[in-house]
Structures are given as C-alpha cells and as structure tokens.
Amino acid sequence: MLQTLVRRGPLIGVLFALVASYAALVVTAVLATPLIFGFFLLVAAAMDIVVERRFRPVVYLLRRAQFGISHRAFVQIFLLLLLIAITDANRDMSRSELLVVSLVAMLVPVGRIGYLGLLTLVRRRTQPPVEVRNVDLPPELRPASTPGILVDNLTPRLLALGLLPVLAGAVSVRLNDFRPFGMMMVLYVLVVGAGSLLLLRQLFALGARPGRQALLDGVSAALRDQYHPEVVLYFSGSATSLYQAEMWLRTVERMPHQGVVLVRQRHAIRNLGRTTLPIVCIPNQVDLMNFTLADARIALFVSNVGNNIHLLREPRVKHVFIGHGDSDKVASFNPFSKVYDEIWVAGPAGRERYARAQVGVRDDEIVEVGRPQLDVIERRTGLLPPITPERPLTVLYLPTWEGWTDDDFQTSLTVMGLDLVTRLLASPLPVRIIYKPHPLTGTRDRRAAEADRQIQAAITAAIREMPPVPQQAAAELAQLEARLADEDVTVAEAEGLQARWHEVFWAAQGTRHVLVEGSLPNLFDAYNQADVLVADISSVVSDYLATGKPCVVANPKGLSDDDFRAAFPSAYSSYLLNPGADIAELVDTIVRSDPKADARVQARAYLLGPDEPPAQQRWNAAADALMAAADLEWDGQHGAGPQLEQVTAFVEPSPAPEAMGESQPG
Incomplete structure (x- = not known):
C-alpha cells in the first residue's frame, strides 16, 4: 500500500x-x-x-x-x-x-x-x-x-x-x-x-458534401484506379501495438503484387511508419463491410483480435495469419488460428508447434516462408573478437512483457531483471549494455513497470559516469531527427536518413551503455551491434539466430535444462539463466569457448528455415500459390465488400442519388 x-x-x-x-x-x-x-x-x-x-x-x-x-x-x-x-x-x-x-x-x-x-x-x-x-x-x-x-x-x-x-x-x-x-x-x-x-x-x-456510402465508394474507386491492390495487410490494435504491422511493411512492399494496409483505428493511420503502400483506415465495421476492395485476393493478419472478424467474413479473400514474430509463446499456437485459410510460419519449428499444441490446425494449412525481415541482418561466424575496455562485450537485454494472461514464462523483469543488469554492470569483464523493454511492459503487472524503472535508473546512473556524446555528433543526430520528423520526407529519403543516424549514433556511443526508448535505434540495428542477446521466450530468440551470435534465455521458474527446452524448443541452442545465477560467469563461458556455436547453426534452420532460397522469395511463392488457389476456387472472382458495380457507378456520369448511397444516414 x-x-x-x-x-x-x-x-x-x-x-x-x-x-x-x-x-x-x-x-x-x-x-x-x-x-x-x-x-x-x-x-x-x-x-x-x-x-x-x-x-x-x-x-x-x-x-x-x-x-x-x-x-x-x-x-x-x-x-x-x-x-x-x-x-x-x-x-x-x-x-x-x-x-x-x-x-x-x-x-x-x-x-x-x-x-x-x-x-x-x-x-x-x-x-x-x-x-x-x-x-x-x-x-x-x-x-x-x-x-x-x-x-x-x-x-x-x-x-x-x-x-x-x-x-x-x-x-x-x-x-x-x-x-x-x-x-x-x-x-x-x-x-x-x-x-x-x-x-x-x-x-x-x-451538408452539401457526399454522403457516407458515396465517400466509401469514391475512395474505393480512387484506390483501385491508382493501385489495384491484391494483398491486404490488416491491423487492429492500440498505439503501442503498431510495431506488429510495421515489421511487415517492407516485406509487403517487396512483393510482386500490390499491397494495401488496412487499419481500424484512426491513431494508426497517423502514427504508422513511413511506407510506399497505400493506407486505408475504416473504424466502423459496417463501413468496412460496405467498402469494396475489388482486387483483393489475400489478407494478412498480424494478431488475433476481435476486429479481424469484420474482414474474415469475406469468402472471396484468402485469409492468412502471419503473426508478429515466431516464438514458443501461446500467441504462436492460438486455437483462434483455425479461422484462417493458411498460417505462415518461419520454419519447421512453427509447424511442429501447432502439431504439439493440437489446437485443430491442419498440417496442410501451414506454410513455411521464413522471416523476410531478417534478410538485412548481419551474420557473424566464429568466436567473439577479443574483449577489451576499448572494445567491451555488448550485451543486448530484451525482456518481453508480462502478457495478457497469467501464463508462466512471460517476463524475466519481475524475477531477475534488475539482478542480472546489476551483475553485468559490476562484471570484471568490460561490458556494454543495450536495454530495450517491450512496448507493453507494465500493462498488466506493476511489478514489471517498477523493475523496468529501476533498471533504467541503474543504467542511467552508470552512463553518467561515462564520457559524454561528442557535441558534433549530438548536433548531427538532432538535425537528422528533425528532418525525419518532417512530413514531406519520402520513404527512400527516410531510409537514407535513418542509415546515417545509426552510423553516427553508434560511432558516438563508443563504450557507453544504451537505453532504447523510442523507435531509434531500431531493433535489427541493435542485433547487429550486440555480441550476446539476453531475452525471454519470445520471437526475438528465433530472430536473433539469424545473426549467428550466442543467446541467453531467462528461465525464471528455475526448471531443469531438459524440461525447459522440451517446453520451449526455440531455446534449444541458447544458454539458460536461472534465478540467482551469475550472468557474468555465463557470459565469461560464452566469451572463452561458446560451446553452443554448432547447435545454433542447426537451430537456425529449424526455427527460420533454410538460407536458400531467400525468405522473401519463399514468401512471394507462397502468395502466388494462394492467389492461384483463390482464382481457381472463385473462377477469377475475388475482392471484398459490395459488388464492384456499386463502386464504378460512383465515377460514371449522372449517377442516381440512391446508387450513391445518398439516402443513407451520414
């Protein structure tokens, strides 16, 4: 109290x-x-x-x-x-x-x-x-x-x-x-x-403006005229959940089929990251049902939320669950997944996860497509470079949040987070910490929020004892951030600005600890900077395997190694950290010999699929196959919403008011 x-x-x-x-x-x-x-x-x-x-x-x-x-x-x-x-x-x-x-x-x-x-x-x-x-x-x-x-x-x-x-x-x-x-x-x-x-x-x-249905039909006609989108990336959620859709933007942009992002909350269309894709926001479910996506053939869902049903009801579109990361958490084998036509997973681990869970998903509904986002991650082989005060060991700590339910093995923050950070700060081995909490940390459990606050305070205190960021670098970073905040920046320019920002930022940090509080630095760039990852059971464990570098997974319940790995196969090639264990000793073992290096190679293929062909190519092939199935099933008739004639009527001359929906209430 x-x-x-x-x-x-x-x-x-x-x-x-x-x-x-x-x-x-x-x-x-x-x-x-x-x-x-x-x-x-x-x-x-x-x-x-x-x-x-x-x-x-x-x-x-x-x-x-x-x-x-x-x-x-x-x-x-x-x-x-x-x-x-x-x-x-x-x-x-x-x-x-x-x-x-x-x-x-x-x-x-x-x-x-x-x-x-x-x-x-x-x-x-x-x-x-x-x-x-x-x-x-x-x-x-x-x-x-x-x-x-x-x-x-x-x-x-x-x-x-x-x-x-x-x-x-x-x-x-x-x-x-x-x-x-x-x-x-x-x-x-x-x-x-x-x-x-x-x-x-x-x-x-x-009062003289077009009515509600007329606006829906007019926007639908403009979207079709300019893009003819065939792939729908669907998102519904809070502002803190936008990352679930943002992680797929570049993947959909690189598809040979035109995509569109469909969001259900107005905050999303304002705050979603820059993209070349058209974005459509339709908050009301009836409006969504009356909005025509005449060319849509595939809808991609990033999370299992109630609003999904408003698009799932459209039979002429093939529905695919892609999630927002492959992991052994319950969200990756939710029984709700039965409603989708297909479930796209990264590798064999995702397929076996559904088979073990026995939630009613058939094996032929699962397609292994890899993780296209990870194609940009740098891969390291061999032992870590020598650790010196000038080149400290970089440990990236990425705890997950406490989850919507009280399932075990969610966040390590409440059990061991502060202890492991304190031990790393006091390690005799030169260590630099990069700390990035999950965006939803503290949503359900105030203990997690308090642990996060204490960790950030401890790291901030340690940063104060380090040399400051050079003034010239700080000034350039401020200029880059100001330019990135401008609304007129194109996607291509923003990518160049972000690349330069990361280059300047990491060079300026030197041996300093880093607290990641906003969108920059991004997660994948932190992967490239890290030597070792410390994480909970979540998708970052699988994703980090793409780097080839060692990973430590928290075991907050203190299970035996065999029991833990049986319950969470994604941790097969990871080092386990039990409550009260000294992470500094574990890190020392990794630096000296890294006995799980070979296991990581096997685990990468198991969790993420083969290196060849590239994941984006496998993703595109899966989309082509599903589109062909949609055309065969519906004899070329696809799309969502009302019949196309209702939309084209909007752009034809002298439409009747009733056809434009003028009689409907606004």
Whole structure:
C-alpha cells in the first residue's frame, strides 16, 4: 500500500491541490472576500490547465466523479453568484437587478456548452468514415478541416475566456460597480458568438458534401484506379501495438503484387511508419463491410483480435495469419488460428508447434516462408573478437512483457531483471549494455513497470559516469531527427536518413551503455551491434539466430535444462539463466569457448528455415500459390465488400442519388 501511494504520489498531490483550490473558492465566497476570491480563482484556473495538459489519469477520474472541466466552469460561476449574493454590495441591488446579473453570468457556461456542442456536431460531420494515406483523392472526397483557431488549444482558451467575466465580477463586487463585469460579458459573448457562427457556417457547408456510402465508394474507386491492390495487410490494435504491422511493411512492399494496409483505428493511420503502400483506415465495421476492395485476393493478419472478424467474413479473400514474430509463446499456437485459410510460419519449428499444441490446425494449412525481415541482418561466424575496455562485450537485454494472461514464462523483469543488469554492470569483464523493454511492459503487472524503472535508473546512473556524446555528433543526430520528423520526407529519403543516424549514433556511443526508448535505434540495428542477446521466450530468440551470435534465455521458474527446452524448443541452442545465477560467469563461458556455436547453426534452420532460397522469395511463392488457389476456387472472382458495380457507378456520369448511397444516414 505504501509503495502504491509513493508511486501515485504526484497524481494524488495534484488532485489534492486542485480540490483545495476550489474549496478555497467556496470559503472566500462565503466570507465575502472578493479580492481573495479572485486570487484563488487564478490559482484554480492554473491548476485546471496543468491537470488537463499533464495529468490525464486525474482528468479521467474527475470526469467519472462528475467534476470535469465543464462542471468546474459551472462551479466558478455559481460561486461568483454566491459571492454577489452574500456581500454587502447586494444591499444596493434590487431583486430584479440581482436576477439580471445572475442571468447574464449564466451566459458564460451556456456559451461554453453551446460552442462545444456545435464543435461536436462539426467534428462528427468532418470525421469521414474512411481515411487514407498515399492515395490522391478528388477535392470532394478529401476530409474537411475545421479552422485551427476554432479548435487548437481549446481547453486553455475557453478557460481563459470564461475566467475574464468571473474575475471582472469579483472586482465589480469589490468596487460595488458592475460595469467591469458587463464589459467582460459583452466581450465574452462577442467572441464565443463569433466562433459559434463560424461553426454553424461550416456545419451547413458540410451538408452539401457526399454522403457516407458515396465517400466509401469514391475512395474505393480512387484506390483501385491508382493501385489495384491484391494483398491486404490488416491491423487492429492500440498505439503501442503498431510495431506488429510495421515489421511487415517492407516485406509487403517487396512483393510482386500490390499491397494495401488496412487499419481500424484512426491513431494508426497517423502514427504508422513511413511506407510506399497505400493506407486505408475504416473504424466502423459496417463501413468496412460496405467498402469494396475489388482486387483483393489475400489478407494478412498480424494478431488475433476481435476486429479481424469484420474482414474474415469475406469468402472471396484468402485469409492468412502471419503473426508478429515466431516464438514458443501461446500467441504462436492460438486455437483462434483455425479461422484462417493458411498460417505462415518461419520454419519447421512453427509447424511442429501447432502439431504439439493440437489446437485443430491442419498440417496442410501451414506454410513455411521464413522471416523476410531478417534478410538485412548481419551474420557473424566464429568466436567473439577479443574483449577489451576499448572494445567491451555488448550485451543486448530484451525482456518481453508480462502478457495478457497469467501464463508462466512471460517476463524475466519481475524475477531477475534488475539482478542480472546489476551483475553485468559490476562484471570484471568490460561490458556494454543495450536495454530495450517491450512496448507493453507494465500493462498488466506493476511489478514489471517498477523493475523496468529501476533498471533504467541503474543504467542511467552508470552512463553518467561515462564520457559524454561528442557535441558534433549530438548536433548531427538532432538535425537528422528533425528532418525525419518532417512530413514531406519520402520513404527512400527516410531510409537514407535513418542509415546515417545509426552510423553516427553508434560511432558516438563508443563504450557507453544504451537505453532504447523510442523507435531509434531500431531493433535489427541493435542485433547487429550486440555480441550476446539476453531475452525471454519470445520471437526475438528465433530472430536473433539469424545473426549467428550466442543467446541467453531467462528461465525464471528455475526448471531443469531438459524440461525447459522440451517446453520451449526455440531455446534449444541458447544458454539458460536461472534465478540467482551469475550472468557474468555465463557470459565469461560464452566469451572463452561458446560451446553452443554448432547447435545454433542447426537451430537456425529449424526455427527460420533454410538460407536458400531467400525468405522473401519463399514468401512471394507462397502468395502466388494462394492467389492461384483463390482464382481457381472463385473462377477469377475475388475482392471484398459490395459488388464492384456499386463502386464504378460512383465515377460514371449522372449517377442516381440512391446508387450513391445518398439516402443513407451520414
């Protein structure tokens, strides 16, 4: 309980300060002290802005407690009226005058509610049923945008605007003169009224735009005209899960058949990495069912999520589960996999994994395609180079996350993560650590989040004792990052910038430890830098075999070596690390003799398939075979969504409104 309070201390503190500021407003209004009331009003407004911008958990809590930002705006007005009613100033006011002041003051929350209500309507109409990237749309199909002045920094602007009449009211009470209050109210009404009129104008203009189905059909026609995509890479998930789709972008780009990325959340189309592929976002399941992908023949699924069913229902498309990494975790032999036409795995290990699990997947539904992403990884053979202070052993620690369920052998963080990092930092052998936690670390188990925090703190403390990054390198890295952040950077240019960034970054690091917190440096480049991998049971164990370098797998339950390898065959050629064992000793054995070098060669073929032909070539061959099967089964009729005639009707002259879906609600 004490640890929870300490961890949540900042949130509890800011919540207490916010509530205390409003309590002070109540007290100063009851005591009829207008100047002190005005002071605490400024304090409360400042707290409102801080909370809304930086403390989202507090925002959600306050909303659930019916004390959100709009409720607090009401409270400010009511407390001002309370101040007016209690102070001696009201002795010179008649009841009718007091009523007028009260009604005028109510224009502040009423204006706020009216503006936000109109803005909500405009946003609903401007938010299209389908969004695209890398697709040129005619002007009538492009999303309408609301002027930035009406939506940018809306919370602080409305707070400041509504604060002016309340402050003026407190001053008016002190002066016993309500002209300042009236002037601020006139200003408030003029500004909010002008904004509302602009929103109304945009709302009426949006009524002339194409209807929902017309937009779907128009975007579908534009996509088909420009690309004729035959392969669909499908993704649905949170922002932290985007890596599941991003790892396949280059593979689909290199296919001889045109691909399209279909995502189901709007965050994905904004945040998905750069690609030459067209990207289509359709959040609503009915819209997806009404969206035509006339040339689609294969759909590739990267995870087993409920939204998959909205595309799986299309019988004219062959559905393939490709996952987001081959491993011995439960996700790699989920019984849900039975719904797909085929399951593409890297090597024989993936096929045998399904056979052992007996989850109802037939052997003829499994195709071994290798791991095309790994074609760019450098391979090392022979013993490690000599380890010196100038050339330390680079250990890459990649713990997985705690998983959605309580299955054993998920993350090593909670059992041994901090201990193994501490031992590596204290190793007599010169060691450099590269640490990259899983993006979902701490999602279910706070112990994992705390272990991750302590590990990062320990590595950060060690980095402070090392020479800093040269200023020239730091400046160039900043320039490269700024350029990479520009939206106008092409995919080819971005690849060149990233290559240069990695070159400069690793040269500048020297012997320094590295904490990987963002998208750079990327994982495969970290593979190339590492001498030894320390990981949990996950896809990185299989992927790292492509380097030919040694791997240590955590055994957090302390099983015998035979039992562990029987349960997790992907660890066949890895060194096992039990809780309490000294990883420094294990690393010393690897450096001196590396007795599992030959086993790794066999394991690579077992887990990733043969080196020849290349994985991309095997992947493309699997796609060709499945497309041929789709054409044979459907006699050349393929695609998803409504019949093609409904889409082509959109681009033909003089379409009937009913054919365009105008009669459907928007």
